[in-house]
Amino acid sequence: xxxxDPHTHMISRTTDDYEAMxxxxxxxxxxxxxxxxxxxxxxxxxxDYLSSIVGFERFRAAxxxxxxxxxxxLNSKEANNEELAEAVMEILPRFALKExxxxxxxxxxxxxxxxxxxxxxxxxxxxxxxDLPVMIHTPHRDKKRGTTRSMDxxxxxxxxxxxxxxDHNNEExxxxxxxxxxxxAFSIYPSTKMxxxxxxxxxxxxxxxxxxxxxxxxxxxxxxLGVAKTARxxxxxxxxxxxxxxxxxxxxxxxxxxxxxxxxxxxxNPPPIDQRTVYEGNSILRGGRDPLVEDSGSKQHRRDDxxxx
Amino acid sequence: MTSNxxxxxxxxxxxxxxxxxxxQWHWLxxxxxLNGNENANRDLHITLGLIPRKLGRDDLELSDSELAGANSxxxxxxxxxWTVDCAARMLVLAQLADQDQAGFxxxxxxxxxxxxxxxxxxLYSGLPLYPASAKLDAQIGEGLxxxxxxxxxxxxxxxxxxxxxxxxxRWNHMVLKALFIGSRLAPIQGLDDRANAELALILxxxxxxxxxxxxxxxxxxxxxxxxxxxxxxxxxxxxVTQSDINTExxxxxxxxSQTPKGVADQRIAEILAKFPTQVEQIADGTLTWDTNH
Numbered sequence: 001x002x003x004x005d006p007h008t009h010m011i012s013r014t015t016d017d018y019e020a021m022x023x024x025x026x027x028x029x030x031x032x033x034x035x036x037x038x039x040x041x042x043x044x045x046x047x048d049y050l051s052s053i054v055g056f057e058r059f060r061a062a063x064x065x066x067x068x069x070x071x072x073x074l075n076s077k078e079a080n081n082e083e084l085a086e087a088v089m090e091i092l093p094r095f096a097l098k099e100x101x102x103x104x105x106x107x108x109x110x111x112x113x114x115x116x117x118x119x120x121x122x123x124x125x126x127x128x129x130x131d132l133p134v135m136i137h138t139p140h141r142d143k144k145r146g147t148t149r150s151m152d153x154x155x156x157x158x159x160x161x162x163x164x165x166x167d168h169n170n171e172e173x174x175x176x177x178x179x180x181x182x183x184x185a186f187s188i189y190p191s192t193k194m195x196x197x198x199x200x201x202x203x204x205x206x207x208x209x210x211x212x213x214x215x216x217x218x219x220x221x222x223x224x225l226g227v228a229k230t231a232r233x234x235x236x237x238x239x240x241x242x243x244x245x246x247x248x249x250x251x252x253x254x255x256x257x258x259x260x261x262x263x264x265x266x267x268x269n270p271p272p273i274d275q276r277t278v279y280e281g282n283s284i285l286r287g288g289r290d291p292l293v294e295d296s297g298s299k300q301h302r303r304d305d306x307x308x309x
Numbered sequence: 310m311t312s313n314x315x316x317x318x319x320x321x322x323x324x325x326x327x328x329x330x331x332x333q334w335h336w337l338x339x340x341x342x343l344n345g346n347e348n349a350n351r352d353l354h355i356t357l358g359l360i361p362r363k364l365g366r367d368d369l370e371l372s373d374s375e376l377a378g379a380n381s382x383x384x385x386x387x388x389x390x391w392t393v394d395c396a397a398r399m400l401v402l403a404q405l406a407d408q409d410q411a412g413f414x415x416x417x418x419x420x421x422x423x424x425x426x427x428x429x430x431x432l433y434s435g436l437p438l439y440p441a442s443a444k445l446d447a448q449i450g451e452g453l454x455x456x457x458x459x460x461x462x463x464x465x466x467x468x469x470x471x472x473x474x475x476x477x478x479r480w481n482h483m484v485l486k487a488l489f490i491g492s493r494l495a496p497i498q499g500l501d502d503r504a505n506a507e508l509a510l511i512l513x514x515x516x517x518x519x520x521x522x523x524x525x526x527x528x529x530x531x532x533x534x535x536x537x538x539x540x541x542x543x544x545x546x547x548x549v550t551q552s553d554i555n556t557e558x559x560x561x562x563x564x565x566s567q568t569p570k571g572v573a574d575q576r577i578a579e580i581l582a583k584f585p586t587q588v589e590q591i592a593d594g595t596l597t598w599d600t601n602h
């Protein structure tokens with residue numbers, strides 16, 4: 001089954017992860033601009049980070065036959081450094097129109113401070129001006145109220161819920177997010193966000209409409225195979241295949257495809273210019289072939305193989 | 310450079326006008342007229358960002374006469390692999406370069422700093438149309454250091470700039486890097502003219518490294534060795550003629566047939582004598598570096 005992981009921070013991941021994701025069926029992924037664990041204190045480092053996710057990281061992903069997209073934004077944590085935030089806001093329009101940028105994001109609240117609120121709103125306006133979808137990061141703490149507030153603010157700014165993905169949902173937030181017409185994303189992230197057993201239960205209760213799963217894998221202890229493992233578990237536990245396809249592939253494509261920057265043909269039948277540049281030297285995605293699926297033991301096999309050539 | 314650019318701009322305008330809808334062409338004209346406005350820098354970024362969204366990314370597929378037009382506007386300029394968005398962006402950039410020759414390299418460096426993959430390729434493939442300067446030279450150095458093969462090739466391949474402007478060190482390292490990253494040498498303009506003794510030495514050492522590691526060597530490597538081969542390289546070239554792979558054998562023979570007179574004439578004649586058919590083909594021009602693939 002072809003999979004899309006619509007939330008990954010590959011800049012923090014190794015080539016082993018890319019290899020494993022490709023083998024699990026991931027054909028495309030989305031890398032939201034976010035905090036990198038260590039606060040950035042200069043706009044210049046922020047610029048280089050954004051350049052990496054629109055440039056080099058796309059190239060790196062393509063070497064494994066994976067199509068890389070990203071979202072551009074000022075995250076809620078760093079919105080609290082006002083000097084940095086002002087400077088970042090100035091350069092965002094420069095990045096928001098780069099190839100493969102599918103949304104403004106991930107934006108929203110962390111501790112729900114006035115500065116977070118100010119820059120969240122400013123970026124909603126930018127998304128509206130550039131006609132881009134939005135990816136919302138809901139806060140880890142005070143999540144339920146933070147999620148409600150995020151949607152209230154979107155509506156205050158006249159945003160269309162159909163172009164907004166609310167991410168990091170759980171059992172407590174999903175009902176309201178779906179009822180209000182937003183896309184609801186779930187991050188399968190050990191210990192702090194969703195587990196995939198709970199995820200399968202949510203699918204059994206709510207169905208697949210406007211729901212998507214992602215791994216949100218980053219610099220922390222996280223699982224780049226979150227989407228693949230959830231898909232398998234869901235199938236094993238009797239979720240219909242079509243529903244699994246929706247939450248692990250199609251819904252992400254429909255939501256972020258509204259940017260005009262993400263199309264199925266990019267991995268099924270890449271345009272000639274991409275075959276010459278992005279995928280040069282990589283046969284996996286050329287000519288619309290299905291992604292190469294290795295047996296699940298290949299990584300273990302490699303660990304045991306002492307020969308490096 | 311200015312008069313050349315004027316002609317180049319006219320050529321690009323013609324290519325685009327033939328391929329774009331009226332609506333697309335008018336949009337591009339409007340965006341070009343924003344040049345010089347108060348918010349020119351912001352407008353420039355938005356224009357460059359919007360171009361592929363508005364005009365698409367199809368291959369231009371220039372006709373022979375259009376390519377001939379390119380070559381007469383700027384000698385050896387080769388836009389045969391350009392796309393519509395690449396051409397439209399280049400139109401905007403070439404116009405900027407004409408308006409402000411002294412300041413253009415700063416604009417280019419700034420654009421390169423935040424470029425996505427397709428933009429990087431476009432920015433560097435436009436080198437033949439930019440006014441040469443020390444700052445431009447430094448930016449090309451940055452471009453060559455990329456890890457992204459397609460960006461490297463936008464400088465190295467089908468581009469007259471390196472042969473015209475690179476010093477020997479940069480030239481040699483560009484050729485070596487092309488081999489190192491698995492890129493081809495044939496599309497490098499001026500490859501034979503710019504061959505030199507130091508490059509021959511570097512490539513021979515590189516071949517030894519590859520052999521020691523048990524890795525393959527592309528037959529193209531020997532193209533830059535033959536004319537500058539020294540006596541101690543003849544063993545290496547002989548080894549290449551003994552390869553199991555036909556193109557490698559032929560590369561060894563082509564290189565040997567180009568060695569300077571007086572290096573090891575007797576020895577070379579003995580090796581070549583073992584391959585009468587290929588030697589004849591080399592003599593009558595049916596086997597050349599360009600046919601050996």
